[in-house]
Amino acid sequence: MSDECIHGFDDGLCAQCFPPPVTEPLTPPVKRVARVKPASLREAPVVKSTTRGAAPVTLKVEAAPTKVAELRIYHVTHVDNLAGILAAGQLFADFAKPPVNISSAGVREARRAKTVDERVLSEDIGPRVVADYVPFYLSPNAHVWNSIRAGHDDPRLTLEALGYAASEFVLLVSTVKHAFEAATAQAAAATDSDAADAADGSLGGFAVADGDAVGLLTNFATSRADAERMLKRLRADDESESILGAEVLVADTFPFEQISLIGVANDKVRATVRGILADAGQKTKVAVYPPWFQATEDIAE
Numbered sequence: 001m002s003d004e005c006i007h008g009f010d011d012g013l014c015a016q017c018f019p020p021p022v023t024e025p026l027t028p029p030v031k032r033v034a035r036v037k038p039a040s041l042r043e044a045p046v047v048k049s050t051t052r053g054a055a056p057v058t059l060k061v062e063a064a065p066t067k068v069a070e071l072r073i074y075h076v077t078h079v080d081n082l083a084g085i086l087a088a089g090q091l092f093a094d095f096a097k098p099p100v101n102i103s104s105a106g107v108r109e110a111r112r113a114k115t116v117d118e119r120v121l122s123e124d125i126g127p128r129v130v131a132d133y134v135p136f137y138l139s140p141n142a143h144v145w146n147s148i149r150a151g152h153d154d155p156r157l158t159l160e161a162l163g164y165a166a167s168e169f170v171l172l173v174s175t176v177k178h179a180f181e182a183a184t185a186q187a188a189a190a191t192d193s194d195a196a197d198a199a200d201g202s203l204g205g206f207a208v209a210d211g212d213a214v215g216l217l218t219n220f221a222t223s224r225a226d227a228e229r230m231l232k233r234l235r236a237d238d239e240s241e242s243i244l245g246a247e248v249l250v251a252d253t254f255p256f257e258q259i260s261l262i263g264v265a266n267d268k269v270r271a272t273v274r275g276i277l278a279d280a281g282q283k284t285k286v287a288v289y290p291p292w293f294q295a296t297e298d299i300a301e
Contacts, residue, residue, distance in 0.1 A: 068231045069177035073136035073248045076145050079170050079272060086280035090253040094131035102161040110214040116207050117222045128204065130213045133249030136179065138234060140171060140292045143244050150295035166293045167265035170273060176231065178258035179206060179250050180224065186251060205251040210234060212245045262286045265293035
């Protein structure tokens with residue numbers, strides 16, 4: 001398999017691009033075979049083969065990953081920001097202005113003022129705020145990203161960001177597992193008291209928001225157990241309003257080595273990204289997947 005496979009697996013290991021052969025017990029010749037239902041996040045597809053004079057045989061085909069840790073997370077950035085991210089070796093929270101700034105000034109101020117959890121303290125003196133975290137979406141169709149794709153006048157976005165075509169952006173893809181690992185590594189490098197809090201289940205370096213992180217009704221999960229429960233609820237409907245606004249937050253920085261895939265809109269951008277990666281000595285997979293860059297009809301106000 002080439003690196004165009006959007007699922008990011010090595011040759012032959014993707015159950016969707018390379019479905020395993022379906023075998024059946026020895027029976028009389030099959031007269032009709034039903035179509036295989038597409039895999040979903042909730043259940044394995046079922047194939048029913050019917051043979052005249054014999055009972056139907058039900059076979060299960062491997063479904064898409066369903067474990068919370070395997071859920072993909074997406075960080076949207078402009079391609080011009082990629083070289084700086086690679087030079088630093090990590091994504092940063094709201095500490096420095098990138099070459100292409102996506103979030104509007106109003107949103108940045110709101111995220112700097114919104115407390116995630118009074119019990120989760122920053123390295124300074126107060127509780128952590130949303131701006132202390134690197135944001136990821138749980139869906140490649142997240143509302144804010146869809147506003148960019150559609151050129152929608154969204155107050156959460158800068159005019160600069162809305163002036164670019166969606167194809168000039170890239171999606172940096174990782175997983176919830178890697179977000180947990182980044183938070184655990186931060187806890188291990190922190191003070192003894194912070195490490196003790198982490199051992200009790202509090203992940204100051206990790207949070208999940210069940211909607212827009214600065215929304216009035218948004219809830220946060222800051223322990224691993226609570227985060228997993230919230231993610232399971234969000235996953236139950238993978239195109240719901242909640243999951244399209246939800247965020248996975250990783251405190252301070254996120255290592256680029258935990259990015260498993262870069263999604264791009266076309267071959268031209270893929271060539272550009274590959275050149276940037278080569279200059280930085282990185283070999284991250286780059287996949288052309290146009291649907292991630294096409295606007296959907298529903299745009300959240």
